Amino acid sequence: MSHERPMRRRLRGFxxxxxxxxxxxxxxxxxxxxxxxxxxxxxxxxxxxAGCGSDGTNTSAAANDRSTTAPxxxxxxxxxxxxxxxxxTDAFTELGKAFEAEHPKVTVTFDFAASSALAQQIxxxxxxxxxxxxxxxxxxxxxxxxxxxxxxxxxxxxLAILVEKGxxxxxxxxxxxxxxGVVLALCAPAVPCGRLADAALEKxxxxxxPASLEENVKAVVAKVTLGEADAGIVYATDVKAAGGKAEGVxxxxxxxxxxxxxxxxxxxxxxxxAAAARAWIEFVRSGEGQKTLAKFGFLSP
Amino acid sequence: xxxxxAATIDVTVGAFRLDxxxxxxxxxxxxxxxxxxxxxxxxxRALAGLLPIGAGRIALAEAVLDDPTTGQFVTVEERPxxxxxxxxxxxxxxxxLDNVAFGLRSRGATTAAANEQARRWLTRVGLxxxxxxxxxxxxxxxxxxxALARALATEPTLxxxxxxxxxxxxxxxxxxxxxxxRHLRAHDGVRLVITHDALDAAALADRIVVIxxxxxxxxxxxxxxxxxxxxxxxxxxxxxxxxxxRAVDGRVDVGGLELAIAETVGGxxxxxxxxxxxxxxxxxxxxxxxxxxxxVVDGVDRSEQRARVRVRARVTVxxxxxxxxxxxxxxxxxxxxxxxxxxxxxxxxxx
Amino acid sequence: MRRRARPPIVAVCIGGxxxxxxxxxxxxxxxxxxxxxxxSDLTDPAARTALRLSLICSLWxxxxxxxxxxxxxxxxxxxxxxxxxxxRALVLVPLVLPPVVGGVALLLAFxxxxxxxxxxxxxxxxxxxxxTAGAVVAEAFVAMPFxxxxxxxxxxxxxxxxxxxARTLGAKRWTVFRRVTLPSTWPALxxxxxxxxxxxxxxxxxTITFAGNTPGRTTTIPLQVYLLLExxxxxxxxxxxxxxLGVSVAVLALLRxxxxxxx
Numbered sequence: 001m002s003h004e005r006p007m008r009r010r011l012r013g014f015x016x017x018x019x020x021x022x023x024x025x026x027x028x029x030x031x032x033x034x035x036x037x038x039x040x041x042x043x044x045x046x047x048x049x050a051g052c053g054s055d056g057t058n059t060s061a062a063a064n065d066r067s068t069t070a071p072x073x074x075x076x077x078x079x080x081x082x083x084x085x086x087x088x089t090d091a092f093t094e095l096g097k098a099f100e101a102e103h104p105k106v107t108v109t110f111d112f113a114a115s116s117a118l119a120q121q122i123x124x125x126x127x128x129x130x131x132x133x134x135x136x137x138x139x140x141x142x143x144x145x146x147x148x149x150x151x152x153x154x155x156x157x158x159l160a161i162l163v164e165k166g167x168x169x170x171x172x173x174x175x176x177x178x179x180x181g182v183v184l185a186l187c188a189p190a191v192p193c194g195r196l197a198d199a200a201l202e203k204x205x206x207x208x209x210p211a212s213l214e215e216n217v218k219a220v221v222a223k224v225t226l227g228e229a230d231a232g233i234v235y236a237t238d239v240k241a242a243g244g245k246a247e248g249v250x251x252x253x254x255x256x257x258x259x260x261x262x263x264x265x266x267x268x269x270x271x272x273x274a275a276a277a278r279a280w281i282e283f284v285r286s287g288e289g290q291k292t293l294a295k296f297g298f299l300s301p
Numbered sequence: 302x303x304x305x306x307a308a309t310i311d312v313t314v315g316a317f318r319l320d321x322x323x324x325x326x327x328x329x330x331x332x333x334x335x336x337x338x339x340x341x342x343x344x345x346r347a348l349a350g351l352l353p354i355g356a357g358r359i360a361l362a363e364a365v366l367d368d369p370t371t372g373q374f375v376t377v378e379e380r381p382x383x384x385x386x387x388x389x390x391x392x393x394x395x396x397x398l399d400n401v402a403f404g405l406r407s408r409g410a411t412t413a414a415a416n417e418q419a420r421r422w423l424t425r426v427g428l429x430x431x432x433x434x435x436x437x438x439x440x441x442x443x444x445x446x447x448a449l450a451r452a453l454a455t456e457p458t459l460x461x462x463x464x465x466x467x468x469x470x471x472x473x474x475x476x477x478x479x480x481x482x483r484h485l486r487a488h489d490g491v492r493l494v495i496t497h498d499a500l501d502a503a504a505l506a507d508r509i510v511v512i513x514x515x516x517x518x519x520x521x522x523x524x525x526x527x528x529x530x531x532x533x534x535x536x537x538x539x540x541x542x543x544x545x546x547r548a549v550d551g552r553v554d555v556g557g558l559e560l561a562i563a564e565t566v567g568g569x570x571x572x573x574x575x576x577x578x579x580x581x582x583x584x585x586x587x588x589x590x591x592x593x594x595x596x597v598v599d600g601v602d603r604s605e606q607r608a609r610v611r612v613r614a615r616v617t618v619x620x621x622x623x624x625x626x627x628x629x630x631x632x633x634x635x636x637x638x639x640x641x642x643x644x645x646x647x648x649x650x651x652x
Numbered sequence: 653m654r655r656r657a658r659p660p661i662v663a664v665c666i667g668g669x670x671x672x673x674x675x676x677x678x679x680x681x682x683x684x685x686x687x688x689x690x691x692s693d694l695t696d697p698a699a700r701t702a703l704r705l706s707l708i709c710s711l712w713x714x715x716x717x718x719x720x721x722x723x724x725x726x727x728x729x730x731x732x733x734x735x736x737x738x739x740r741a742l743v744l745v746p747l748v749l750p751p752v753v754g755g756v757a758l759l760l761a762f763x764x765x766x767x768x769x770x771x772x773x774x775x776x777x778x779x780x781x782x783x784t785a786g787a788v789v790a791e792a793f794v795a796m797p798f799x800x801x802x803x804x805x806x807x808x809x810x811x812x813x814x815x816x817x818a819r820t821l822g823a824k825r826w827t828v829f830r831r832v833t834l835p836s837t838w839p840a841l842x843x844x845x846x847x848x849x850x851x852x853x854x855x856x857x858x859t860i861t862f863a864g865n866t867p868g869r870t871t872t873i874p875l876q877v878y879l880l881l882e883x884x885x886x887x888x889x890x891x892x893x894x895x896x897l898g899v900s901v902a903v904l905a906l907l908r909x910x911x912x913x914x915x
Contacts, residue, residue: 114882116881116882116884120886141884188865188879191882211782212781212866215882219860219861226756227764228764228781228782229782349816349820377816377819377820378819384820390813390816390817393836403818403821404821407818407821407822
């Protein structure tokens with residue numbers, strides 16, 4: 001530690017001119033002075049720097065955009081980051097495995113969350129290659145800011161009423177949800193399933209008093225399967241996923257496209273692996289992809 | 302002995318065992334004396350009910366407080382006791398008046414009645430004008446008086462004092478000791494003072510109980526104990542020369558011998574002269590000591606390194622010298638010696 | 653001697669980084685804050701309802717935490733019993749449990765089909781989920797550890813001789829606690845209560861999972877902020893977050909300084 005003293009003087013100089021940007025330098029210097037300084041701090045700063053970098057530089061994405069023809073199987077490689085609606089979790093996970101089998105050099109990573117949250121993250125510069133929300137509004141929000149383009153519809157999802165196993169409250173349609181004594185859980189209006197549920201209830205002329213407006217559709221499913229709520233309005237795919245823990249009841253409004261969730265998909269503007277992203281979209285739209293989606297209860301587009 | 306304290310206490314705390322018997326009639330003050338770790342505080346805690354005894358029996362004024370054989374146990378808060386703790390333990394967030402009123406209020410008095418009573422007690426200990434003062438604003442002597450007033454306010458049958466003067470400096474101690482003595486005499490219950498100081502014990506107590514290593518080694522009046530100390534500790538403790546006299550203007554007349562003291566007190570006093578503070582010589586010493594007198598050796602008690610020499614004159618004192626100097630001075634019965642003591646070495650207590 | 657007087661430079665540097673680590677996100681929020689529309693964002697009925705509800709719920713949660721947590725802390729500090737270590741560890745569980753999992757656990761215990769909840773429902777007709785009381789329960793669950801940990805340390809740290817002194821003066825247990833223990837531990841207990849309140853105020857995961865989200869009933873500020881983010885209304889979310897931040901920083905700075913400063 002013979003060089004400790006000049007180092008300390010330099011550090012003190014930095015301290016005197018402490019600006020919000022200084023900590024990065026300070027950590028690096030502190031790490032030099034004390035080799036035992038927690039690596040976490042250094043990592044932390046590195047993380048911050050990486051986050052900033054991805055914000056401004058899109059050179060790789062721009063380069064990728066120039067290649068227009070999709071490469072054949074086996075030529076793709078690298079990581080593929082898919083941001084998808086929570087309701088796609090099971091179907092996409094299965095599709096991901098099939099895709100990786102077809103393209104062994106590609107690793108597919110998913111980020112499943114509420115569509116609106118994902119849209120927000122992409123607008124803030126999150127490193128997504130593919131965006132697959134559960135509504136056109138979220139997609140529109142991203143495309144309007146130029147962060148994705150040319151969306152395609154890959155699936156539709158119908159609303160359904162999820163009730164407790166055995167349907168103890170004898171619910172047969174939307175009208176029964178207004179009965180006093182029925183504890184109803186809906187999605188919050190901020191998320192697609194909430195908007196659709198509101199539209200369906202309005203169309204049926206039913207006024208309900210929901211006990212809770214859950215922040216995503218899986219939370220509604222959880223409340224019903226745990227027995228806290230007697231019923232909830234969810235997607236047909238959720239009824240299927242709930243298996244034997246709860247059962248579904250049709251909403252009694254058939255074939256109205258305005259009451260269906262639409263699943264668009266698009267490559268993001270800052271995609272770092274645009275080639276794989278396009279291949280993924282083609283794969284989902286292919287016969288095999290559509291068959292898998294149907295298996296989980298999705299309707300074809 | 303009716304109405305007093307009758308206690309046989311056998312209690313074990315960790316590796317330490319206290320096994321003592323104690324009988325104190327009402328109106329008597331007993332000093333429990335002993336070295337550190339002798340079990341003085343354990344005894345106090347057992348009597349107060351803070352520590353249930355393992356065997357034995359504690360009875361006060363005919364009521365059984367603790368008897369493991371019958372399972373009878375009166376809890377601390379139910380016992381008719383008052384305790385002055387070593388560091389006083391005045392509640393720091395309460396003023397002097399509230400501290401003194403605490404016991405009365407805890408025992409069901411209305412706030413007004415308790416405050417009235419507490420004010421009287423504070424006045425009695427001479428602090429009537431400090432009712433609002435917080436403990437940290439009080440001097441050591443004042444805090445001691447508040448603690449005493451607090452303990453006395455509930456008019457306990459048994460008054461326990463744990464080293465009530467230990468925390469005070471020498472000057473404050475003289476006055477506080479005198480006041481304490483007065484208040485103890487005025488209290489008509491059983492009084493028990495724990496101390497390690499011979500002068501405190503002599504000034505405050507009618508009787509002294511010496512405990513060492515959890516056992517009573519000796520008890521009796523000061524004169525009885527002085528006459529026949531039964532252990533090295535007791536000898537050191539009571540080996541102090543205690544002389545009664547009358548003080549006027551810094552001089553004390555002790556049986557016709559006039560001694561100079563460093564304190565400015567008047568009236569009847571008790572003087573304490575540690576044996577080691579006394580110098581002996583064969584010829585009149587050319588010393589700065591202000592108290593010098595001649596006497597005759599009346600007994601030498603030799604141990605390995607030290608010799609205790611009794612010197613008879615108008616008053617008789619015991620001096621402690623090294624064995625070497627005892628031989629050098631050729632101290633034997635009948636030898637004539639000069640005694641010298643510095644005025645500052647003489648402890649003074651109003652009698 | 654001069655070497656010793658110098659502040660430890662490495663500690664100061666790392667400490668500075670840590671402080672910046674806390675500060676920067678706040679600066680980020682403040683920079684992005686919709687200052688011009690702040691007032692309209694906050695006087696929005698939904699925002700006002702959430703603000704009021706947050707205040708009510710967090711205060712009740714603090715009351716519950718203090719009412720139940722103080723006796724628990726006292727027992728943990730003063731009563732020897734088998735399994736005390738286990739109970740002490742149990743109290744810390746909400747600190748390490750992800751709040752959402754905490755919420756599910758609360759459902760399984762106090763929900764309509766829960767261990768205890770089914771009897772609450774069957775015997776008393778009480779269901780906690782989807783009610784304000786449920787939100788209070790969720791907040792108290794995550795907030796109480798702060799109170800218990802602080803209070804237990806305070807009770808342990810007191811000089812018990814003062815309590816002994818009070819007992820020799822005839823004070824019963826409750827009097828001893830009220831007039832001696834409480835006054836001497838008051839600053840620490842207050843600090844614990846303030847920390848618990850602050851935690852309750854910011855509670856999100858356990859609340860939305862256990863109590864659901866109903867405007868005016870369980871939609872506290874953190875839930876409202878999340879929903880605003882979901883619907884892309886970043887400005888409103890930031891405005892509400894700023895209020896949350898402002899209130900808690902102000903209260904913590906003022907009260908903690910005043911109460912804990914006395915220690």
